[in-house]
Amino acid sequence: MKGFDTVAARLGPVLALAAVLAAAAGTAGAVGYARAGGSAADVARDLAVGWAYAGAGLVAWWRRPANRTGLLMVAEGITWFLGNLQGTNVPALFAVGAWWEALNMAVLVHLVLTFPDGRAASATGRRLIGFGYGLVAVGGLLRTLTYDPALASEATYLDCRDCGPNPLLVPDATGLFPYVDGVYRGLGWAISIVMVVAIVRRWRRASVARRRALLPAWIAISITMAFAAWDVLLLALPDLSGLGEDAILLASDLAQAAVPLAFLAGLLRMQLQRAEVSGLVIEVGAEPTPARMRAMLARVLGDATVRLGLWQEEQSAYVDEGGRRLKADGPGVTRVDSSRGTPLAVLRHDPALAEDPELLEAVGASLRLGLENAWLRTEAREVTSRIVRAADTERQRLERDLHDGAQTRLVFALMTLRRVAKGVADHPDASVRDSVAEVEHSLRLALEELRGIAHGIHPAVLTREGLGPALTALAEQAALPVVVAAEPGRFDPVVESTAYFTVCETLANAAKHARAKAVSISARRHGDTLVVETVDDGIGGADTALGSGLRGLADRLAAVDGVLQVHSPAGGGTRIRAELPCG
Structure with a gap:
């Protein structure tokens, strides 16, 4: 947006100058058209077409400054009025109007052949554009040198009996005007035909998207060619001139005024197409x-x-x-x-x-x-998954070390102490017997606590027998009634440990916060997914956004591409569903 604002600011004076030129050309053209016999309606329609091109071109130029289409549309709007200058009583302006009368047609050819990006797509197109401008520059000059408006008043769309004088006229060459004018018009029609052929070939090769972009060009061609054909028909059959001529002229001008709007719509549609790109990442989603x-x-x-x-x-x-x-x-x-x-x-x-x-x-x-x-x-995710797997492996190692190391030593110490207790059973000093008994009790408590710690780190039954027996053992140790329904089978160790500790957390929440009286646990495979559900009859109201325990569960599950779902209406108990990939 900042770059666009910078370009727009730099273009401001240029666009303002172009707008002033279009306004001046339209004003001068309107004066000339009115003086050459044009009615107020004729002048209004003429201004509508020319200024429609200029206005639409200014918008297109402003919105897409790197594209020449807007500049060409402005040029079309300005040159649209050049022929009207023949209606003025200023000789120099008459000469400009007579010479460059058809310049707007050359600009239109340029516009159509280069739409929508403002560049000619082929060498044929470039040659045709150059030939069109050359025809106006050279042929228009030759035609003007032989054109006496008093002798050839029908040579232009204006009522030019009183037009002129023509300062470029060569009096001795006026007899050549019909031939020069005929060749000039014939070459103009040849350019039009070649342009249509080029556009048809371009259309046939284009994709659906490109055809939509070229549609305004086709509209311009169709309208221009249709009314040009009508003008030729009127020249050949002048008796038809009274058959709805005013209505046809009105339709022609209105249709031509709509053409620049069609070009502008095509350009803006392409700009909106680019705007859709910005939402591409969002619409594609996270996966x-x-x-x-x-x-x-x-x-x-x-x-x-x-x-x-x-x-x-x-x-x-x-x-x-x-x-x-x-x-x-x-x-x-x-x-x-x-x-x-x-x-x-x-x-x-x-x-x-x-x-x-x-x-x-x-x-x-x-x-x-x-x-x-x-x-x-x-x-x-892969890094997190590796961290989770490494942590799970480390938990299993710690559990084995505690079981095979400290627990084993405590068991041996307890067995030795029992033999000592038997040996001092008849000892006359009661304090000795009490001390031995106290040490034995302390060893038993230490062994039970160590087993609890080892089980909390990673239960041995989960490693040996799998998720189902581990959940059953967990239910037996729970502080409230728990029913377990687990399908038999083994899963990836990380999946089993994640599911197990998810149930541990949900059971703890049911006992501490939900004030549940009973809990049911289910574990089953559904395709390539292990589904573990914990349902309690507590007070409900659990929220993953409020409880750090549930947030931790969600994070742990996400680390192995799992999903946590919590349904906990107030007063309706809590259902926690964990889905883990196990394919």
């Missing part, structure tokens, strides 16, 4: 699958044939959603590299889209952002 990305790109680009290939390091190639390799060269190919310059993706699209490099650049930037964000999220 941008190749199929979803391709569908989104097809919609944004307006090209149903678009294919997306993602870089696969193992294959050293771009691979599409169907596993097929895509080449990264040739026409209609846009490569997207990562911010580090490494291969990321490739787009194969309609080659016509290359005529809109700004759109492709915006799409590439959005695609890069979406893919790199997805890659970062995947990397973060």
Whole structure:
């Protein structure tokens, strides 16, 4: 937005000057048209067409300063009035009007052949544009040198019996005017026909998206050619001039006034198409699958044939959603590299889209952002998953060390103390017997506490027998009645430990906060997902946003791509559902 504001500020004086020129040209043209016999309605319609081109062009130029289409539309609006200058009584202005009368048609050819990006797409188009301007410059001059308005009053659309004088007239050459004028008009028609052929060929090669962009050009051609054909028909059959001529002229002018609006609508539609790109990352979502990305790109680009290939390091190639390799060269190919310059993706699209490099650049930037964000999220999940697995492995190691080390030593010490107790059973000193008994009691308490710590770190039954027996053992130790329904089977150790400690947390919450009287636990496989549910009959009202325990559970599950769902209406108990991938 800042760059756009800077460009707009720099263009301000230029646009203002263009607006002043359009206003001046329209005013001078209106005066000349009125003086040459044009009615108030004729002048109003003429101003509407010329100023519609100029106004729409100024908006297009302002909104898309790098595109020449707006400049050409402004030029069309200004040159539209040049022919009217023949109606003034200023000889120099008459000469300008007579010479450059058809300049607006050459500009229109330029506009149509270069729409929508303001650049000619082929050498034929460039030659045709150059020939059109050359015809007006050279042919218009030759025609003006032989044109005496008093002798050839029907040579222009104006009532020019009183026009002039023509300061460029060569009196001895007036007899050549019909021939020069005929050749001039014939070449103009030839340009029009070649232009139509070029546009038809361009249309046939274009994609659906490109055809939508070219539609305003087709509207302009259709309207211009239709009314030009009517003018030719009137010249051939003058008796038809009274058949609804006023209505046809009105329709012609109104239709031509709508043409620049159609061009402007086409340009703004393309700008809105670029605006859609900004929402591409959001719409694709946090998990941008190749199929979803391709569908989104097809919609944004307006090209149903678009294919997306993602870089696969193992294959050293771009691979599409169907596993097929895509080449990264040739026409209609846009490569997207990562911010580090490494291969990321490739787009194969309609080659016509290359005529809109700004759109492709915006799409590439959005695609890069979406893919790199997805890659970062995947990397973060993998790192977190490795941390969780490492922590779980460390818990199991600690449990084994406690069981095989400290617990075993305490058991041996307790066995030894029992033998000592038997030996001092008949000892006459009661304090000795009491001391031995006290030490034995302390050892038993220490052993029980150590077993509890080891079980809390990682229960041995979970490692040996799996999730179902571990949940059953947990239920037996719970402070309230618990019913367990667990399908038999083993899962990945991290999945089992995550599910187990999720149930531990939910049981603790049920006992401490929910004031539940009973709890049910279920664990079952559903396809490639392990579903563990804990349901209590407590007071409800649990909220993951308020409880650090539930937030911790959600984070732990997310680390292994799991999902936590909590349903806890006030007074309706609490259902906590954990889903963990186990495929």
